[in-house]
Amino acid sequence: MxxxxxxxxxxxxxxxxxxxxxxxxxxxxxxxxxxxxxxxxxxxxxxxxxxxxxxxxxxxxxxxxxxxxxxxxxxxxxxxxxxxxxxxxxxxxxxxxxxxxxxxLALILERLPATLLLMIGALGLAFILGAALGVLASRHVNGALDNLISVVALLFYATPLFLVGLGLIIVFAVHLGWLPTGGLTTVGASYTGLRFAVDVALHLAMPLVTLALFFLALYARLMRASMLEVFNQDYVTTARAKGLSEGRITVRHVLRNAMMPMVTMLGLQVGTLLGGSVVVETVFAWPGIGRLAFEAVMSRDLNLLLGILLICSVVVIMANILVDLAYAWLDPRIELAR
Amino acid sequence: MTLLAIDDLQTHFFTRSGILKAVDGVSLSIEPGEVLAVVGESGCGKSVTAFSVLGLVPNPPGRIVGGSIRFEGRELVGLPARDMRALRGDRIGMIFQEPMTSLNPALTVGDQIGEVLVRHRGFTRRQALTRAEELLDLVRVPDPRRRVTEYPHRLSGGMRQRVMIAMAIACEPKLLIADEPTTALDVTVQAQVLDLLASIRARFGMAILLITHDLGVVAETADRVAVMYAGRKVEEAATARLFADPQHPYTRGLLGAIPEVADDDPAMGRDRPRLSEIPGMVPALDAMPPGCRFAPRCPEAMPVCRTAPPALRPAGGGVAACYARQDDRPSLEEVA
Incomplete structure (x- = not known):
């Protein structure tokens, strides 16, 4: 009771x-x-x-x-x-x-935060940047900007992840020396507080961008198509008949309705991203779940592998619940059953 | 002063398969407080005419290529986008055919109505919501206090059309354009919505440009009727006159296609004459006949009808574009 x-x-x-x-x-x-x-x-x-x-x-x-x-x-x-x-x-x-x-469990919990950081960061960046580029492209359909966005996005989508990763390492770590080549923190340094956060952020930059660039194309193209579809809806004509500017119509009337397919995609990709991070984690020596899984496969460490798969399924199930909550928030027509 | 004067309007669509002349030289005028109905079949250009007034014709592919639209003496064709936006929703309101899809599903009814007031009157959101509540009451939506906070999917089609009307009249425009406002509604709801439009017109003294294909709606609401066929106006007259004495064969055909239900008819329709129809089809926009566009379907077509398009001339108290009906019929030589 x-x-x-x-x-x-x-x-x-x-x-x-x-x-x-x-x-x-x-x-x-x-x-x-x-x-x-x-x-x-x-x-x-x-x-x-x-x-x-x-x-x-x-x-x-x-x-x-x-x-x-x-x-x-x-x-x-x-x-x-x-x-x-x-x-x-x-x-x-x-x-x-x-x-x-x-x-x-201890092994996984030790590695999980690094992967979650990478995954949420990369998906978040791909989602936000993709949405922005999609909106931009949809406002200049078939124009130079639209084509440029499509070509660049598809280029990164088509390039293997490890190639992008290695390219970034050569440019930013080897030649320019701005960013560390790999790892989660600087070896031997024991930073605390803000110094620690900055250190992790510097290490995170390249793997995060590599993963995000791959997913960017999907979000940009999806957002563009979704925006174009919503722009053809009757309620957009209504909004124009009210005298609203195109900018205001885009932000207030189109964006939110165009977000639905994006959220669906986001939910689906949480699962994909856990797999995709294996390559990136290996290239950047990122101590996450992906690399742990890879090592577990190579050494036939069945218990560990089962544990990782299970934790991944928990993450995916939780992501699905979050997506359904996001649906209900975005679209008032969707009501959550008890 | 004439409120809205459309003169020789030409709105064309530039498509891959050619130029479609959806509106090809249409002239209309509306006086303050007047209800002008524009009737015709689907695709006759009546909606495109209405959309042209507010500059809402999708461009590309559509564009106004000729003619003029003067509203309160001000030319609207070629008006800068910013000035046109200032007119929309403020001096000219518009309601559409599909109330089910014309409201944004993700915004509350109150916000969608209030938006117009925020845009044109500088209201705060709170003020706008209060006014939205009053407007909902005005368009006879029950329980307006609750409705302002609700989303459109909770409302029936008739209620949504009332919300659209509330939105269109929020700034008390001088002209309300109603594009097939009752087509998507049940018959009983249609009557209520027409009734509402009539009472709003009486209250605010606004003129209404009513686009419809339903002559029943016309008879109930309009002061004057313009009949359109294939991108042109073929006849115009006061409503009573048009129904009593239609001039153009097309108008006659339209009136002949209205079913009549007599309450005292014991046969209940069994022995009544068959409902007439207009034979043939509206010509495709890219394959217009050279003469009168109705000639291929016209029971009274003469040789002259197929050579040059007839001009609008006084006929039967209004105007009509028909060689057979004009009071001063031109000779064949004159046309040639």
């Missing part, structure tokens, strides 16, 4: 909280289904952590291999391993990374 009362108190202060709680509850089965699929998929791939460790040891005997396997529980039948895994998940225990000799 007390829990109930506190929920209704919560919903008084945050009218959407009921909806959010319901959505979170509904996503638990989805979350478990994803976990089971991940597990089966990874089990289908040949090789496990014991094989890799034994291989690296060089002179591993079959007995050593068998000992490793039984130590990791890899000698159990698959279904037993799965049951064990799901049981652990329900206790919010993501397991142990045998490779890193560290708890999976």
């Amino acid at each position: 007390r829990g109930f009362a506190s929920i209704s108190a919560l919903s008084r202060h945050f009218p959407r909280s009921h909806y959010v709680l319901a959505r979170v509850a509904k996503s638990i089965p989805v979350f478990l289904a994803i976990a089971v699929c991940n597990f089966i998929l990874l089990k289908l791939a040949p090789g496990d952590a014991a094989d890799v460790l034994a291989g690296e040891a060089g002179s591993a005997t079959p007995e050593y291999l068998a000992a490793l396997k039984s130590q990791f529980g890899l000698d159990q039948p698959t279904w037993a391993q799965l049951a064990h895994y799901v049981g652990r998940l329900l206790r919010l225990d993501l397991g142990w990374s045998f490779r890193n000799n560290q708890g999976v």
